[in-house]
Amino acid sequence: MKYELVAGFETHIELGTNTKIFCSCSTEFGGEPNSHCCPVCIGLPGTLPVLNKKVVEYGVMAGLATNGKIANISKMDRKNYCYPDLSKAYQISQLYAPLSIGGYVQLSNGRKIRLHHIHIEEDAGKLIHNHGDTYVDYNRGGVPLIEIVSEPDIRSIDEAREYVEKLQQVMRYIGISDCRMQEGSMRCDVNISVRPVGSEKLGTRTEIKNMNSITFITKAMEYEFERQVDLIESGGQVVQETLRYDDATNTTSSMRSKEDAHDYRYFRDPDLVTISITDEEIEEIRSKLPELPQQKCERYIDELEIPPADASQLTKYRNISEYFDKAIDGLKKPKTVSNFIISQIFRTLRTEEDKEAFAVKTTPEQLNELCKLIEDGKVQNNLAKSVLDKMLESGKPCTEYITEEDMAGLDDDLVEKLCKDAIANNPKAVEQYKAGKEKAIMACMGYVMKNSKGKANAQDVLAKIKSLIS
Amino acid sequence: MGYIKKIQNMLTGGEITCVEFTKKYLEAIKTDNKELNAYVTVTEEEALATAQKVDEKIARGEELLPLEGVPMTLKDNISTKGIETTCCSKILSGYKPIYNATVWDILKNQNAVLLGKTNMDEFAMGSSCETSCFGGAMNPHNTCYVSGGSSGGVASAVAGDIAVFGLGSDTGGSIRQPASFCGIVGLKPTYGAVSRYGLVAYASSLDQIGPITKTVEDTAIVFDNISVYDKKDSTSCNKNISPTVDTLNKDIKGKKIGIAREYLDGVRDDVKESILAAAEKYKELGAEIVYFDLPALKFALPVYYILACAEASSNLGRYDGIRYGYKTEHYEGTHDMICRTRSEGFGDEVKRRILLGTYVLSAGYYDAYYKKAQNLRGTIIKAFEDAFENVDVILAPTVPMTAFEKGKATSDPVETYLTDICTVPINIAGLPSVSIPCGFNSNGMPIGMQIIGKKFDEATILNVAYKYEQVCPENFKDTKWGVKL
Numbered sequence: 001m002k003y004e005l006v007a008g009f010e011t012h013i014e015l016g017t018n019t020k021i022f023c024s025c026s027t028e029f030g031g032e033p034n035s036h037c038c039p040v041c042i043g044l045p046g047t048l049p050v051l052n053k054k055v056v057e058y059g060v061m062a063g064l065a066t067n068g069k070i071a072n073i074s075k076m077d078r079k080n081y082c083y084p085d086l087s088k089a090y091q092i093s094q095l096y097a098p099l100s101i102g103g104y105v106q107l108s109n110g111r112k113i114r115l116h117h118i119h120i121e122e123d124a125g126k127l128i129h130n131h132g133d134t135y136v137d138y139n140r141g142g143v144p145l146i147e148i149v150s151e152p153d154i155r156s157i158d159e160a161r162e163y164v165e166k167l168q169q170v171m172r173y174i175g176i177s178d179c180r181m182q183e184g185s186m187r188c189d190v191n192i193s194v195r196p197v198g199s200e201k202l203g204t205r206t207e208i209k210n211m212n213s214i215t216f217i218t219k220a221m222e223y224e225f226e227r228q229v230d231l232i233e234s235g236g237q238v239v240q241e242t243l244r245y246d247d248a249t250n251t252t253s254s255m256r257s258k259e260d261a262h263d264y265r266y267f268r269d270p271d272l273v274t275i276s277i278t279d280e281e282i283e284e285i286r287s288k289l290p291e292l293p294q295q296k297c298e299r300y301i302d303e304l305e306i307p308p309a310d311a312s313q314l315t316k317y318r319n320i321s322e323y324f325d326k327a328i329d330g331l332k333k334p335k336t337v338s339n340f341i342i343s344q345i346f347r348t349l350r351t352e353e354d355k356e357a358f359a360v361k362t363t364p365e366q367l368n369e370l371c372k373l374i375e376d377g378k379v380q381n382n383l384a385k386s387v388l389d390k391m392l393e394s395g396k397p398c399t400e401y402i403t404e405e406d407m408a409g410l411d412d413d414l415v416e417k418l419c420k421d422a423i424a425n426n427p428k429a430v431e432q433y434k435a436g437k438e439k440a441i442m443a444c445m446g447y448v449m450k451n452s453k454g455k456a457n458a459q460d461v462l463a464k465i466k467s468l469i470s
Numbered sequence: 471m472g473y474i475k476k477i478q479n480m481l482t483g484g485e486i487t488c489v490e491f492t493k494k495y496l497e498a499i500k501t502d503n504k505e506l507n508a509y510v511t512v513t514e515e516e517a518l519a520t521a522q523k524v525d526e527k528i529a530r531g532e533e534l535l536p537l538e539g540v541p542m543t544l545k546d547n548i549s550t551k552g553i554e555t556t557c558c559s560k561i562l563s564g565y566k567p568i569y570n571a572t573v574w575d576i577l578k579n580q581n582a583v584l585l586g587k588t589n590m591d592e593f594a595m596g597s598s599c600e601t602s603c604f605g606g607a608m609n610p611h612n613t614c615y616v617s618g619g620s621s622g623g624v625a626s627a628v629a630g631d632i633a634v635f636g637l638g639s640d641t642g643g644s645i646r647q648p649a650s651f652c653g654i655v656g657l658k659p660t661y662g663a664v665s666r667y668g669l670v671a672y673a674s675s676l677d678q679i680g681p682i683t684k685t686v687e688d689t690a691i692v693f694d695n696i697s698v699y700d701k702k703d704s705t706s707c708n709k710n711i712s713p714t715v716d717t718l719n720k721d722i723k724g725k726k727i728g729i730a731r732e733y734l735d736g737v738r739d740d741v742k743e744s745i746l747a748a749a750e751k752y753k754e755l756g757a758e759i760v761y762f763d764l765p766a767l768k769f770a771l772p773v774y775y776i777l778a779c780a781e782a783s784s785n786l787g788r789y790d791g792i793r794y795g796y797k798t799e800h801y802e803g804t805h806d807m808i809c810r811t812r813s814e815g816f817g818d819e820v821k822r823r824i825l826l827g828t829y830v831l832s833a834g835y836y837d838a839y840y841k842k843a844q845n846l847r848g849t850i851i852k853a854f855e856d857a858f859e860n861v862d863v864i865l866a867p868t869v870p871m872t873a874f875e876k877g878k879a880t881s882d883p884v885e886t887y888l889t890d891i892c893t894v895p896i897n898i899a900g901l902p903s904v905s906i907p908c909g910f911n912s913n914g915m916p917i918g919m920q921i922i923g924k925k926f927d928e929a930t931i932l933n934v935a936y937k938y939e940q941v942c943p944e945n946f947k948d949t950k951w952g953v954k955l
Contacts, residue, residue, distance in 0.1 A: 039567075039568060039569045042793060043788050043793075044549075044567065044568070044569070044793075044794070045549065045555070045557075045562070045565070045670040045671070045788070045794075046547075046548075046549045046555075046567070046571060046666075046667065046668040046669050046670045046671065047569075047667070047668070048666065048667050048703050048704065049704070050701065050702060050703075050704050051704065078784050080783075080784050080831070082787060082790065084790070084792050084804055087788065087793065088787065088788050089784070089787025089788045089790065090784050090787060134804065136792065263832055263833045265783075265784070265828065265831035265832060265833075265836075266831075267780060267781075267784070267831055267840060270673075270674040270675035270705075270781060271671075271674050271704060271705065272704050273704050273705060
């Protein structure tokens, strides 16, 4: 029998606010243990939380960017559980009235992964084990998080990967988080079950907790899918439980069974007042949202005639697309810019982090200036390419590398002479061309371009050579 | 005249220095506290240093702030930087906060003279002060009787004249009940009128800090000074509450004073008679007495114990021995350490309420208990709102009886819970209520009555209370203890 994977995600994302969710301590990553702490975030008796407005704003942005409905009234609840890294023995979170309801993330195959809701909450501290002793560091305690809870709409590992990447992309675009999985600012719990293809009924699910890399997520899901299928095939049953993934052995193991599941005893936090957001406030936040990657990508394809694969590369990170948007200003053929970015500029950016940062010496205005010269026929493509390489290295404008003479173009006589020379010097290619091998003529083309130092207009040269041969 | 103004006149008039005056109180504490057990920590150095500052100020001819130089005390659940704040629980033994409660910041900035921290039921859970890990505070009218609870230490200190005023906290009657038992004045302000920041939480949606004093005027002065908006408390009210002290003596002719019939049911006869006698006095003062029904009152007690215990079970989860306070000595691993610390650190009454609260919030019981109680809380709030459509204040007994004899309250917890019947509805509805003495029973123990008001209408209830005090001063009786002015 063939089995289908069914998965849903709970994704925690640390918000990039300067201060914590309920006090004014810094949210900076790292730092001496317990150096970003105060009576409030270490939960001293008598202290009270005061909600950071920025956290609500960021939460609303996340909801709007994922097509959610922002609740005009939402509330904070206490999730009670006892663990040394949780200073109050409860986490302030949202259960009964979360900030954003519903919404979806659209995948490239057209499927929409529906979201159940998005809520805001505080992070816990960290345990540090050292020489058999355990210490607690509360620096992370009270750092604001959003939790994005999806419906079980994911049907393959590829969809899972894309879902996480899309979330990461959108949250970075709107600037509410750096979503660095390796630093823990984005973490995923995956609920996973299997069922025979064609079946509507959901199977028993297991939950793999707290994964902090896309590779681990896909590996863990692959493993867990196989494990569940094998179990069912061999006549067994999947047990509802919480699992942890061990990347060293690439296996999952049980953390706790359903019977041992925590009873969090959620109730409204009486220390915090209702969060009320008016429609006007929601619209104001919406109006400040940047164009989202999906919309941008579609616009590039539909309006700017950028090939889909290129459009998706340009929109992968906000910095790239913003650079592109500036560089195409007033140009007839935005694709020229796109080609320069994807071929030449990307070559200078080795890692994904470099691409994301997109710290390029050449300003978009400078690139724009170069492309205008191309469009005006003043500079030919080949010359432009070599000029751009120099620009990227020095950060100087294109005019530094292009002379008046370069821009003056070639007179027709000289072009004709070079074409004749090309034919004379490439008898074999001419022969092949005459025999019907269209591409052979490129050897002649190359000769002309080389000897004109790239200044000749390729279209004109091609026409000239063809006419000379026939 | 109230004691606060009188003392400030003495100080500024050069009759006595603040240091001398403070020493008198410290001396009295040394002798009288042995029997009253009102103080659990005495802050002699802090008191004398402040008094010194006050004297210097007087010497410079500067005007005193309203509470400056006045010897006072704080309940041991109000956080005081560097001064032990234990909630009279073993689990917080040795805990010295690193920050000040907002109310203490206010008082400290005014150079109020802190004599020490006062006794209370453990984590404010109790009605006799006897769940304190230090043993209960005794009633200055007769030390065979309890001071009441949970703010028993403050009431005992103030009634025993070893503090001029004190701040207590009231979650279900913890200011008013001991004030009533000790024959003095105690105000539970409107929820949100006084910052809770730094008050060690028992039940956050019900807790409120308020003054305990010997006169209504003193209560008004203290309340006016501590009812300040605090951005550190999200439930603090961000609007100006007009000073209550200016309108204390306003004529109450034509004021409508309501008496809910349900409030007189099940109240002991001597208490009922005192309340009705007070109503007669009010008639003489020109007020109108309006009897009405308040059937929602019958839900108050179960609603209170469900909500308060639910919140307490969450609020008290943090005492795990890791960061501060008591930690068990022998254990194996973190889990065992936490279990042992809590088992050894909490007293029976606190454990009982944590268990109750955990139960009512548990999966499968939440709807039947917690949610239902929340809904009924809405019903009770509405019932009071409706009542206040027709009356200006409500007159009610504070407690259905007078002070318990030592040891009586702890023997039957449920029986003791029932004695909170008159006070808890006010916390549930978030209303202000002041308890003032209105007589004595045959054993000479004080009887108290509450004057309950609309939200943020402390001015009216204190006005009504003040008028009674003027015509019935005999009910505001001194005890044999402490410093006499």
